[in-house]
Amino acid sequence: MAGRRERLTCDEMGEIKKGPWKAEEDEVLINHVKKYGPRDWSSIRSKGLLQRTGKSCRLRWVNKLRPNLKNGVKFSAEEERIVIDLQAQFGNKWAKIATYLPGRTDNDVKNFWSSRQKRLARILQTPASSSSSSSNRSQRNKHVPAIHDVPPFEASKFSSSSEEDSLPKSQSCLSSYTVKSLTVEMEMVPLPELMHPNTLNYEQSFLPPEFDLIEKKPCIETLSQLPFPQIPNFQSEFALSLEHNEVVTRLGDPNYLEAFGSSISSELGNVQLPIMPTCFESERRSTQIAAKCEIGNPVTPDSFVDDFPIDIFDHIEPLPSPLDW
DNA sequence: AAAGCCTTCAACCGCCAGGTC
């Protein structure tokens, strides 16, 4: 603490070591914990065992030396989904969120989220929402709705792990089709899953009682009106993600689509660029898109678009802005 | 091959709360 540090002499200050830990230091720390347990961190220094502050020792133990940590293991899709869910519920309570993730530390969760936010910001060409700054400390306990405060449900497609492999297939219903080089994804909420009591329980267990899951899924109602004959049969190829929703929202703006569509497309590489047809602002445009699809050519075999009525996009309502959720 | 950019992650900082004296 600052007050304490002021009382330290310059010599004492000079003795404090910072920076990366050496194996020998780790060993000393581990031995200390073996003897006394994970406590009395400051005594490590006072006993002359290490020239590290108690805080530094504790941090090292908690983040790196503690048993059963998943060091160097990327977040699984399920872990990502949990983080997204819990962040939406708790806000930036990383320590709390980490308790739901065995082997993960608050630092892990924080870093994961930070990376994700930066990724999002880059994709959306917006400044990274520095979710915080020292000046925001007064809001520490407030949950300020932000761009990431979207319904849980999905892990990030652009995430570090290979979700396409590990994502539970039942989590969402998606279909994709390709329009020229731009792959368009039809996104659907996992309607059957939503109806499943266990799924609801799972989701709602992370949500405050007043949280209306359905309300937070503006697509559901709209999508349920779509003439999809076989929704329950569509297994998800990809995740319905926050990023999708965010991009999708912006894609509702034709200017955004024209301005950034190609860059997003190239940026995401082969990633399916999500375009929620519900976002298209006009029938005309929707029809154009639909027409493109039809002309279109490389419709992927797994697509169900072939079964779409040509005027399918005409049935689509505009999405509410996430700000209204 | 190399320079520049980007991402990840370990570690530090400052603030805060609770315990102790």
Add this chain to the structure above:
DNA sequence: AGACCTGGCGGTTGAAGGCTT
């Protein structure tokens, strides 16, 4: 009661490695 101490937490930073051009 209040100063001090300690641990916990969230935010930030910078080094290192990976990736792109």
